[in-house]
Amino acid sequence: MLDIENSRVEISPKNIKFLSFEYLDKFHFHFVHKSNNLSHIELLNQLIQVNRNLRFTLNLSLRHLADYIRINNPDLIVDKINVRIKRISKYTNISDVLLVSGNGSKIFTHDIINRIKSNIPIGVAYNPFFNKEYERYKLELKLSNPHVRYIYFQVGEDINVIKDEILFIKERYHQINIVLSIIFPTPSFFAKFRFRPWKHVLLSKRYLIDFEYSNSIFLRQIEFCIDQKIQFILVGDLRDIIKHFVSSKKCKN
DSSP states (O other): OOOOTTOEEEEOTTTGGGSOGGGGGGSEEEEOOOSSSOHHHHHHHHHHHHOTTOEEEEEEEHHHHHHHHTOOOHHHHHHHHHHHHHHHTTOTTEEEEEEEOOTTOOSOHHHHHTTOOOSSOEEEEEOTTSSHHHHHHHHHHHTTSTTEEEEEEOOOSOHHHHHHHHHHHHHHOTTOEEEEEEEOOOHHHHHHHHHSOOTTOOOOHHHHHOHHHHHHHHHHHHHHHHHHTOEEEEESOHHHHHHHHHHHHHHHO
16 A cells, blocks of 8 residues: 655645644645635644644635735736745745646736745646646746746646656756646545536546546556656545555554
8 A cells, every 4th residue: 555654635724624633744735725715824824833843835826815805906916925925935834835826717827927936936737638738838938937946737647648748847847846646536536526526627437437447547646756756746535545544554563
């Protein structure tokens, strides 16, 4: 079984209540931003007060941030983001910030990202599974900002697409890091996904209903990351990820 200690795990204020405090410092968490407020930053601050060893990547959704401050003026959004990142950089527990557009966003993310200033690394999202040529075009614009240090791959099924795009990025952008987002497959997660699919995330019907097939995809993607020394984030039902971690630890002891 996969030992996911020290792996990155996606987490939100909604599902962190299922996480026992004894496991909090075993992972590097990607704290997602899925509501029109900054409650995830407030919760993160509370967690840091409890445990100074916690490690986080903080996500900022431009759509939710714009809705929160109730403005659509790009100049004001840039100012707000720069102020927020400056405050975030004071947390030693936060290693980097991931900027995403957010579902349904009408904001041109790449235009805003080009004007962001930061003294901590910034990550940008990339979805090679959806309109690849346009995604490459946007990626080039995003990477013109010298503060952008890594690319976050959206979840996807086709390992060949992943390999091709990583090769493309490594050949063209030599200094940029890559973080691959990988679904931790469970029946409960796929049931939720089928009921409420994610916009611009393309997963086959077989992948969503054939657990043996989706698990084989998961293992191939993990093996590829380990072989290529690429960081990865586990995305899925947090309770199932923790159960897997606990089970792996027991098998080793």
